[in-house]
Amino acid sequence: MTGAGEHYGAGMSADGSIRDRVGDIPVPEFTSTPATTAPPLSQARVAIVTTAGLRASGDVQLWQPTDGSFTVLPGDARDVQLSHFSPNFDRTGFAADLNVVYPLDRLAEMAASGEIGSVAPRHLSFMGAQFDATFSTMLLDSGPAAAKLLRDDGVDVVLLTPV
Amino acid sequence: MGVLARVFESAGLGTVGLSLVRRQAKNIKAPRFLHCEFPLGRPLGRPGDAAFQTDVLRRAFALLDRSDVPVLEDHPEVIEDEADDAATCTLPPRLDPNAHPAVDEAAGLRPAYNRQLAAADGRTAVGRVVGADGIGDLVRRFVTLAESADLDAAGFDADTVRAAGQDLRAYYEEAGLALADHVPAARQLETWFYRHTRTGEVVRAASAALEAAGVDRNVWYYLLPGNQQG
Secondary structure, eight states: OOOTTTTOOTTSOHHHHHHHHHTTOOOOOOSOOOOOOOOOGGGOEEEEEEOBOEEOTTOOOOOOTTOOOOEEEETTOOOOEEOOSOOOSOOHHHHHOGGGTSOHHHHHHHHHTTSSSEEOSEEEEOBOSOOHHHHHHIIIIIHHHHHHHHHHTTOOEEEEEOO | OHHHHHHHHHTTOEEEEEESSHHHHHHTTOSEEEEEEOOTTOTTSOTTOHHHHHHHHHHHHGGGGOOSSSEEEEEEEEOOOOTTSOOOOOOOOOSOTTSOHHHHHHHHTHHHHHHHHHHTTTOOSOOSSOOGGGHHHHHHHHHHHHHHOOTTTTTOOHHHHHHHHHHHHHHHHHHHHHHHSSOOSTTHHHHHHHHHSHHHHHHHHHHHHHHHTTOOHHHHGGGSOGGGOO
C-alpha cells in the first residue's frame, strides 16, 4: 500500500494518477467472453445497473468496502445518492445532475421517442472499486441474483455505468 | 463492472458498459464497453448537457449490434478533471468572532447550501452522520480530531469518521454549486473546499494528524481524496 500523495505528482491529472494506479489491478482471468443477442433496441426493455454505490429514498449511508451486494432503485425514485466509500472522484457532477451517472431522464426520453422499447421498472446499484473476494460474490451470488431480478422484470438490455 | 457484464450476458441479458478506466475494461474482457475518457464520477461526461449524454448513450447502445466480443470502443472526446484550477466562490464574512473560524464559515455557507438543496429538489449527500443542522458541531469535532489525533476524543470510530468527512465535503461542495452559479469542471469545487476553505484545512489537518500518530491508514487515507492530502 502507498502513502498519501505519492501518486499525485506533477504532470499528471488527479484522475490520470488514479487511472495509472488502478488500471492493472488484478482481475479474474477469463478465456472467453459470453455474448447474448438482444432484441432490436427499439423493442428492448432497458435497465441501468450502476457500480456507483447509489442508494435511494434519501438513504445516504456509506457502502462498505468488500460489500458485494446490490440495492434496488425504484424506477421513479429521483432521491438517489452516491454512497460510494471512496472519496477519490468528483461528486459535484452527480450533485448537479444525476443523469451524469444515472441517466434516468435520458432513457425516458429515448423510450418516448421510440429509440428504446421501454425503461425497466427498477434499476440496480452495486459498489465498484472492490477487492478480490467481492468478484466471487458478484460472479456466483449477487450477480446471478441481480440477473434473475432483471429478467423477472422483462429486461432485455442492461446499461452499466461506473463512477 | 466487467464481472457483472459477463454474468448478465451469461444469463441472457444484452449489456453495454461505459468504461472510465480503459485498462481495467480491456483486462476483464467485458463483452461491450464504450470507453469514456471523462472525469471519474462523470461517466456521461457533462452534467446538465442532455444532448451530449444522449450521444454517449447512442454510441454505447450501438455496440449491441456487435457480436465480435469483447468489444472496447473509445468515445472520441476527452474531458479531463481540473483539480489544479479551484472553483472561485466567495466565502462568507465572519459572523461570530467567538466561534472557531471553520465553524463560523460553515454557518455562513448555510444559505448557499439551502439554495442548492432547493434547486436539487431536496436531493443532498449530507446526512451520513449529521444533517445540515449538525455541520457546525461536526466541524468542531474535526477541529478536536486535528488537535488530538484521537478518534474517541472527537466522538468518532473508524467508520463514522470517514462518513463524517463525506458530510463535510458534500455540504461545502453543494453550497459551492450555488455560489458558483454553474457546474464547475470536475474536481474544481473539491479543490476549492480542501485548499481554500477553513473547514477543508481542518479536514486535511485531521487526516495528517492521524497519519502522524500512526493510526491505521484506512482511517486517515479515506477522509479526503488522495490528491488533496499533504
